[in-house]
Amino acid sequence: MGDEAMMRARVDAVLVWTMGLCAAAYLGGVVWQGGESHPAVDLWLSLSTSWLPAVVCWLAVARAVSRRREVLLAALAMTFLAVGDTYYAPLTSDWSPSFPNPGDLGYMLFYLLMLVMLVLLVRRDVRGQSRSVWLDCAVGSLGAAAVLAVVLNPVMASALAGSWSLATAVAVAYPLMDMFLMAAVTGIVVVRGFRGGDRLVVLILGLMLYTLADIVYALQVTTDTYVLGTPLDALWAIGIALIALYVHGSAHRTVSKVSDLPAPTRAAALIMSGLATLAGLGVLVMGTRTYVSSLAVVLAGATVFAAAARTQVAFRQILRMADLRRQATSDHLTGLPNRRALYAQAGARMGDPVSERYALLLMDLDRFKEVNDSLGHQAGDRLLIQVGGRLSEQLRSGDLLVRLGGDEFALLLDGAGAEQATAVAAKLCAALAEPFALDDVAVHSAVSIGFALFPGDGHDLDTLLRKADVAMYKAKASGDGFHAYGGGDDTDFTTQLRTVDELRAALTSGQFVLHYQPKINLPAGDVHDVEALVRWNHPTRGLLYPDAFLTLVEEAGLMRALTRVVLHIALDQAAVWLAEGRNLTVAVNLSASSMIDTDLPDEVAAMLTARHLPPGVLKFEITEEFLMADRDRARDILTRLRLHGVQISIDDFGTGYSSLSYLRDLPIDELKLDRSFVTPMVDDARAAALVASTIGLAHSLGMRMVAEGVESAGAYDELVSLGCDQAQGYHMSRPVPADELNVWLNARGSIGELTAPARF
Structure with a gap:
């Protein structure tokens, strides 16, 4: 802090201390003189307690760093008050000013400017408050005004006793201003509340002391009991000093906002609102037993009405809180607890x-x-x-x-x-x-x-x-x-989680490979198609078959990614075979979760185009489960695949739904008879009859029939005799890597035209 700033701070401190000492001296003087007037106390000390606060406020205007408008209004109000006090001061022993006079104008301006200052003071702090807070404010203000209307009724009645004149208007204005000021102060307390260290307490206390002195003075004047130079006069001086002290402090710092106040202050505000409601009810009850002015009754009625509105708002808030609590503990979709x-x-x-x-x-x-x-x-x-x-x-x-x-x-x-x-x-x-x-x-x-x-x-x-x-x-x-x-489940679960992480890594590190199983054309014995089956070449566990990981792939939501990997590998191999002169169709067996992917047809078309593969090189084997779950979706996706030359085969035919209507409605090229029908047909006439009828059904619909799970020469010969189109199984070849399949095909020396399947 520089020398100039230190000097200003010292001047401020001296002036504030001087103001406080003068107020204390004035209080001591009126007590000491015991009701007898003395010029040193009733004139000079009294005027110093009016003008020093005005000087402190103007000094605050010059030094203000915040709330400049409020500080200026306070300085003007204090100046007009000092002018009024000076006009009424007993400068001579025979001084008896008329009523009303310029001093009354100064007092009126003090009231009005202080009310405006209070509005500006609170407006920023209470912006955005809820309706309930403003209703609390109305209840508090109206309740305080109703009580004061009862207390000041003798003053009002006395002022209105004569004919209407300017003197009557001024006489009525004084108690009304006191009511307005006290109502405003009460409303501020209700709306804003307080916290420890809040300087607004000083202003509120000063205004309340000043208003209290005004009320007592008005009642004493009405009963002709007022005496100059009593402790009552000191209440004005103390109230004015406290107002000036607040103005001086608020000009040098930012006043706390209501949003910074802790919750207990709002509870105190509710208590004040409740007391105001009781006061309004008390005034109404009093009006049934004794005379109460119409103004007091109107204000008390307005208090009760505002309190009823506040109760209604509170009731709605309680219902809303209960509903919010219910919503917080309920699932919005099912209505169940969450x-x-x-x-x-x-x-x-x-x-x-x-x-x-x-x-x-x-x-x-x-x-x-x-x-x-x-x-x-x-x-x-x-x-x-x-x-x-x-x-x-x-x-x-x-x-x-x-x-x-x-x-x-x-x-x-x-x-x-x-x-x-x-x-x-x-x-x-x-x-x-x-x-x-x-x-x-x-x-x-x-x-x-x-x-x-x-x-x-x-x-x-x-x-x-x-x-x-x-x-x-x-x-x-x-x-x-x-x-x-x-x-032991924790260990299994940990292993499962680790396997899922390994699956994610395997999808991007080339650990998945395909083995191919040929489909033999009957009765010629040549090969046009192969089925691709996925294997996981695990870095530590060796070659894993689909039953070791496909369930986890599905549960972890990785089936789409695995499908893309398998398609890329299968089509890359088909392109290699095509370049070598081997016209093989590769069949890929897709899960239901893969087939509901609406982007799949376009992605498949892009893969085929990128490798310059001809139509018919790719075949999808799907299950009846997908076809029956959503017929319209199946028709859309299968039709789009067919437009790109992809063939459609129904895998595990005969083990799914009994309805065969989808065979008529959907673009299907081939049926694959499940091994559970093929294996027993050599020794079971009924099984053989089922196979024969299924082959006939496929041919009547213009579809090929493929029998899987052929593991004996007897089953192979039986299928040939029944007119089956293709056979697939261990009797001819197990699924083997592409290189081994090439050796097997070279040994047979029978590679035909395009048509072939792939599975995982």
Whole structure:
């Protein structure tokens, strides 16, 4: 701080201290003189207590760094007040000013300027306050005004006793100004509140002391009991000094905003609002027993009306808070409790691990993503709603069913051990196995359930959720529907997570390879087609077959990526064979989740074009499951694939849905008869009859028939005699790498025209 700044600070301090000492001296003087007037006290000390605060305020105007308009208004108000006091000061023993006079104008301007300053002072701090806060303000202000209207009624009645004149107007204006000022102060306290160190307390206290002195003075004048030079006169001086002290301090710092105030100050504001309401009611009750002015009754009625409006707003806020609390603990889609509700209730229930038992079941819908992808997210939402309703029907009293998110649900069974949890899990699996109706499509769903027990498997919800999650993935991997958490499951789950990470790495590091199994044309024995089957060349576990990883690929959402990898490898090999003069069609067997990808036809077309491959070099083998789940979607995707020359084969024919109408409606080139029909047909006449009729069905529809799983010469010869188009199986060749297949083909010396399949 520089010398000049230090000097200004010293001047400020001296002036403020002088103002305070003068106010204290004046208080001591009026007490000392005992009601007798003395010029040194009633004139000079009195005037110094009026003018020194004005000087302090003008000094604040010159030094103000914030709230300059408010400080200027305060300085003007204090100056007009000092002028009024000076005009009324007993400068001579026979001085008796008329009424009204210029001094009254100074007092009126003081009131008006202070009211404007209060409005500006609070406006910035309360901007954006809620309606309830403003209603609290109205209640507080009106209640204070109603009480003052009762107290000041004698003054008002006396002023209005004579004929109407300027003197009457000024006489009435004084009590009204006191009412306005006190109402404004009360409203500020209600709206803004206070906190420790808030300088606004100084201003509020100063205004209240000044108004209190005014009220007592008016009542004494009305009863002709006022005496100059009593402690009452000192209340004005102290009030003015406190106002000036606030103005001086606020000019040098930013005043705290209401948003910075702690919550307890709002509670204090509510208390003041409640007291104001009681005051208004008290005035109305008083009016039934004694005379109360019309102004007081009107103000009290307005107070009660504002309080009623505030109560209505509070009631709506309570309802809204209750609704928000309900929403915070409810799932917006299914209406079931949500994860937050589970934590709240489980924490309350699991307080006594000795006497209470609970089972936590974690449920995850199988292949829910396929419903979203094939039928749309709205259909998926409707499925979740139906699932929630169906699960709710299985609840017992005291059980808690929640939706955790996505297609995951949790069920907290009250008083249940392993036996009860197993029975409930089986019942839930059976309930969800029944088909759901979505957009006239029968959707078959299934659920995987894992459960953990309290307190045996854990003493808190987080532990139970983790272990139930582990058990749920165990159930999903095994296909058993449900699984109880066991000690070794953590190790299995960790291995599963590690395998998923390895799968992600394998997709980008060339660890997947294809083995090819030829399809033999009957009866000639030449080869036009091969089926590609994916293998994982694991860096530490060796060559893994699809049953070791495809389920994890599906669950981890990696099927689309794996499909692209397989297609790239298969088409690259087809291009190599084509360059070598081997006209082979490669068949790739796609899962239902891959076939619902609407981008697949365009991506396949781009792959074929990039390799300059002719139409017919690629064939897709798909299952009946996809065709029956969404006929319209299947027709669209298969038609688009056919436009790009891709052939369509139905894999595992005969093991899916009984309806054959899709054979008529969809663009299908080939049927692959499942091995379960081929293997027994040599020794089973009925099996042979089924194979023969299926071959006839395919030919009658203009389709080729391929028999897979041919593992004996007898089955091969039987297929030839029945007119089957192609045979595939270990009897001819196992799936082998491309190089080994080339050796096998060279040894046979029979490579034909384009047509061939690929599978994983």
